[in-house]
Amino acid sequence: MIFFALAPVILVIASGYLLARANLISGEQWVGVERLAYFVLFPAVLFRTIALADFSSVPTFDMGAALLSAIVTFAVALLAARPLIEKIWGIPAVRFTSIFQGSLRWNAMIALALAANIGGQTALAMLAVAMVFMIPILNGASIVVLSWYASGTTPNFSKILKDLFTNPFILSIFAGVLMNLSGLTMPTIVDDTLEIFAQAALPIGIICVGAGLDLSSLRRPGPALTMGTFLRPVFMPLLAFLFANLYGVTGQALTVIIIASAVPCASNSYLLARQLGGDAKLMAEIITLQTLAATVTIPLALLLFT
Template identity: 35%
Template sequence: MPVIVQALIPVFVLIVFGYLFRRWNFPGEGFWLHAERFTYYVLFPAMLIYKLGQARLPASAYGEILVLILAMLVAMTVILVVMQLVWRWPGPVYSSVFQGGIRFNSYVGLAAAGMLLGDEGISLIAVAVAVKVPLLNLLCILMFSLTCRQGQLRLMPVLRAIATNPLIIGSVIGVTWSFFRIGFHPVVAGILAPLSDLALPLGLMCVGAGLQLRALRSASTPFLAASVAKLVVFPALTLGLAMLLGMEGLLVQVAILLAALPTATSSYILARQLGGDAPLMAAIISGQTLLGMITLPLLLGILWQAA
């Protein structure tokens, strides 16, 4: 069995477990909502602080990650805009296609990085999360304001939501801890370590619990376009950009992994709140998560070797 497939099987199995447990109403209907909130606000920030705080990344790595993430987002935005010029979808439909084509599921990314690339891979992808979360939120909300026209864009609530995002806060604290090489007191490490260990399995099961497979019945051309763009075009584009920028090694592997991930589950909330096509967004999220079980190991095997 290929090493990549073997490493990713636990990630996908935990997602399936989450879906089955939710469908069987175990341990109770209210559990998964609270588990998702607990993971998002407590466990993942704790993991980011702990893993990043112990990392010893060279200073140049931060600049390289920023440059590559910016190049990836700009290039993919251009492709998605060209797709809209060709297909001319209604605004709400396009807003969901846009989110489905450019956003990343951070939970799956961190888990996959841990399985495939170890603690250094988690550290790099955590820094990438800190960079891409605010940029993507601003980009997607701007796209909503241009295509859905649901009233005036209010910038302050957006900036406030970004500044208080638990993943960003955890990443910033972890990077600061690492930069100054402070180290963790044994008591602090004793608290953060078990929280960190719990974050990935519970987070992945929450991803599975949130899948809406019934939404796939209405899958259509926009769903297929968003999925091909995200799961195939984006990772291949990222490899090309990395080679063009002269980057190599672990950083390129992390960037390709990030680009090959299914879209973020939080995209559904944004679509529902800002006038997007929420049913289409649910189909894209669920479909990409399932398709990613095939495309992720396949694309990583091909593109990592090419890198």
């Protein structure tokens, strides 16, 4: 079942890569397509899914606690190990920021596609719960680490809060929660419109992931690239599984937690690294290798931990 759920996602990613290499769509146009998916289509999926979902059987607190515990544990361990990483492998602070992002941030588009294939609307609703807990802390932590270690500046917390509260995923999730709690019935015409957007979101979003891969950027593997590529798929699912067991999360909720922790790092990590003075080239290489490795690491994580 895992293979049949993952295979279509891999094939669509590959299609995006081939389309980009064929120059059927120019580089600037790909940016526009990705923005459409990020600002319009995926928020429509999240809003509709949450607004219509039945959360009575979703272990919201336990899922959130397990994911936050795993994230905080991993982040603290990485930061504590940073001096040792530099001493043993000679990896400077600016390159460490790419390892940090690659180890913690996650590609929500791939996660949404996998959740939809494996568990349908219920899994999508559970993943939205995961996003509420994960997106704010991961975005905020990445900005703080990049500001501190790459830019050498004090983090601008007002900007961090502004970025979080204008994030289209977070806004659509909270709007969906309000709609769900209100008890109002969504008008049929609105529901049908959002469903059309939702049907377009997953294929377009995953095609964009493939289009963003740049195999030519890969250079000879070194310690930084190796760490940045494999720390996340090895340790994040393991930590998530351990804390999920601690909080008693089982069944489909556990599967969603493993999906959220096993998918490769977010493609927009590259943009953040470039904006805040990080090692953007290393970040691009980590994103590419993690996405390629995900064809093996995701099904392995699901087989081992669910």
